[in-house]
Amino acid sequence: MKTNKIILILFLTVLFLLPVSGITVEEIISEIDRNKVSSTQEFRAKMFIKKDNKVLEKEYTGYGQEEGEKFFITFTNAEDLGVKYLKIEDELWIYFPDADDVMKISGHMLRQGMMGSDVSYEDMMDLDKLEEKYDSELLGEETINDSLCYKIKSTAKTDDVTYYSQELWVDKKTFVVLKMDLYAKSGRLLKQIQQFNIQKFDNKYYALNMTIQDMRKKDTLTTMEIIEIKFDIKIPENTFTKQNLYR
Amino acid sequence: MFKKFLIIFLIIFPVISFSEEIVEKESVPPPRITGRLRNDLIYFSVNNENYYYDLFEIRLIVTQNFSRGRFFGDIRGYIDPGDSVFEFENFTQPDSPRLMRCFWKIYSGSGDITFGKTYITFGNPGIFNIFDMDKQVNLTDLSYDKEGIFAAAGYIPLNKMSGIKTYISGDITGEAGVSIFSNFKSFDYGAVINRINPDINIVGIYFKGDIEIGINGSWGIHFNDKFDDYFHEANLGFDYSYKKLIFGTEFYYNEAGAVEPENYFLNEIPNTYFNARNYMYNSIVLAYDEFLSFSLNNFTNLNDNSSIVTLGCDYTLSNNLLLNLQTGFLTGTGNDEFSRELTGNLTALIRIEFKF
Structure with a gap:
């Protein structure tokens, strides 16, 4: 009887330590990245700031x-027609058509919202690489928008990140992140990102709609909607150059 | 003569240049016409006299892209500007119609060439750019558009972030110049040589980058052709943002500027800002939310401590419809540069703008 109890406790302990569904958090992150892997993209999109x-x-x-x-x-919309952004690694330049001039965006300005939206330049630049700057753990499974998801918590290894911790809900079937909560070190929820309209492109899945809510602001929501996207295409020469900003 | 030559060239060259494309029946997108309707209601007060000024502006922009270039035209028209203001010497009625820019840009593997009426930009854009060729400051509208100059301009890339910008022109604002620029780590930097007019030249350097806070600066030396008359001009600026607030400060130094108020208007110094030697510009912007922002700007003459202070508010009423309110006042008295007696003690602007 006592032996059975010990076996049961050992079994439960091992079960608890085993990753959910037999998949490790590293494998989930690797699958998320596989969805994102494409050498090039060309896109047309809309942004709605509410x-x-x-x-x-x-x-x-x-x-x-x-x-x-x-x-x-x-x-290409009337109000911002001709405004251009060029990002190379962690630097960003903006072209103002009314001045026909280019200005480098200061590092501290990257925290500000792009075009007044809930999306900061930092969010757009994706500076905080999950696998490089965060330690992740698999918390379990939850359902988001009728899809069963892995729930992952990632905590920053260093302080030089925009968000100290993140909670991610990753669709079990497509390995697309359906929901992401971004927190400050104090534990305050800063932003909530949700992705919808998952489409398959060859062997990869990609979300065409995204909502970003800055939780520090009242009643605001930014929606990004990809109208057209092509992967692994040949990009015109000199696209990622300062010369192209002036064109 | 040069201007006439440029205008003829402006019209003929693209026809030759793009005729090949037309023959090949390349699918060229139709020209895009966009624009803006803007109404400015300006109030200002000088010596207890009140002036009102209403200006309605129509802006039309035509752009046509080709695979090897593009055409850009920006023309403004003004409707029924008020009359009373013209009795006040500091305000002049804009020409109507007014061609702000009209140029062809031709792309090639070795660089891009621009012909026509265009902006020539050297140095760091913004307040107190010492390489700006037109240094007039519109105190009721710091972001007002300037007219381009007739020029032939070139952009020669050296690599993805480095290049050479150059131009020649017969315009009164500039004759010829060249700038070489690059990027290293988190800094943009460059050097400029510009012959603005006979006997007016400037050579200098500039940079913009980050050391936790944003920092930018430039230095230049103005000299005549014989190099027996010269003076230095420089600026240094810092910027930082915290939550919804964005701060900016610029110091400006012009060695030729006067130190004593009585000397401000004795000699007009070409290609410099204002009349004194030292200035400071401060700005604070509060981006309250996506639709509403407030700004506080201040120019201070550090020689007589007189200031221009402006308060602004931008509100996005709906898609493409913007409202801007701005008021400004001067703190100087007597012979100060920003003197209430000389320039007026209060201005206010109500601007409504629709882009299409």
């Missing part, structure tokens, strides 16, 4: 390369 019952609409086209290491965006 505050109370008012909505601003912006539209842009662009190219991306090396998982966000480089991107070039041109705004």
Whole structure:
């Protein structure tokens, strides 16, 4: 009887220590990355900035390369027509068509919202690489928008990150992050990101709709909607250059 | 003569240049016409006299992209500016129609060439850019658009972030210049040589980057052709943001500027800001939310401590519809540069703008 109890306790302990569904958190993150892996992207997208019952609409086209290491965006809506952004590694430049000039965006300004949205330049630049700057653990499984998800908690290894910790809900079938809560070191929820409209491109899954809510602001929501996206395409020469900003 | 040549060239060159594209029946997108309707209601007070000024502006922008270049035109028209203001000498009615810019840009593997009326930009954009060729400051509208100059300009890339910008022009604002620029770590930097007019030249360097806070600076030396008359001009700026607040400070030094108020207007110094030697510009922006922001700007003449202080508010009413309120007042008295007696003691601007 006593032996059975010991076996049961050992079994439960081992069960508890085993990763959920037999998959490790490293494998889940690797699958998330596999979805993101593409050498290049060309896209056309819309951004809706909502505050109370008012909505601003912006539209842009662009190219991306090396998982966000480089991107070039041109705004095409009337209000921001011709405004361009160039990102190379962790630096960002903006072109102002009314001045026909380019300005480097200071590092501290990267915390500000892009075009007045809930998306900061830092969010856009994806500076805080999950696998490099965070320790992750698998917390269990939860259902988000009728999809069964792995729930992961990631905590920063160092202080030089925008968000000290993150909670991610990763779709078990597609390995797309359906929901992400981003926290400050104090534990305050700073932003909530949700992804919808998951589409399959070859052997990868990609979310075409995203909402970003800055929890420090009242009644605001930014929605990003990808209208068209192509992967692994040939990007025109000189796209990621200062010369292209002036064109 | 040069201007006429440029205008003819502006029209003929693109026809030759793009005729090949037309023959090849390349799918060229149609020209895009966009623009802006803007109404400014300006109030100012000088010596207890009140002036009102209403200006309605129509802006039309035409852009046409080709695979090897683009055309850009920006023309403004002004409707029925008020009359009373013209009795006040500091305000002049804008020409109407007014061609702000009109140029062709041709792309090639070795660089891009621009022909026509265009902006020539050297140095760091912003307040007190010592390499700016038109240093007038509109105190009721710090972001007002300037007219381009007729020029042929080139951009030669050296690598993805480095290059050479150059131009030649017959315009009164600038004759010829060249700038070489690059990027190292988190800093942009460059050097400029510019011949603005006969006997007015400037050579200098500039940088912009980050050391926890944003920092930018530039230094230049103005000299005549014989190099027997010269003076230094420099600026140094810092910027930082904390939560919803964005702070900026710029110091400006012009060696040729006067130190005593009675000397401010004795000699007009070409290609410099204002008339005194030392200035400081401060700005604080509160981006309250996506639709509403407030700003506080201040120019101070550090020689006589007179200031111009402006308070602004930007509100996005809806898509493409913007409201801007701004008021400014001067703190100086007597012969101070920013003197209430000389320039007026209060201005206010109500601007409504629709982009299409």
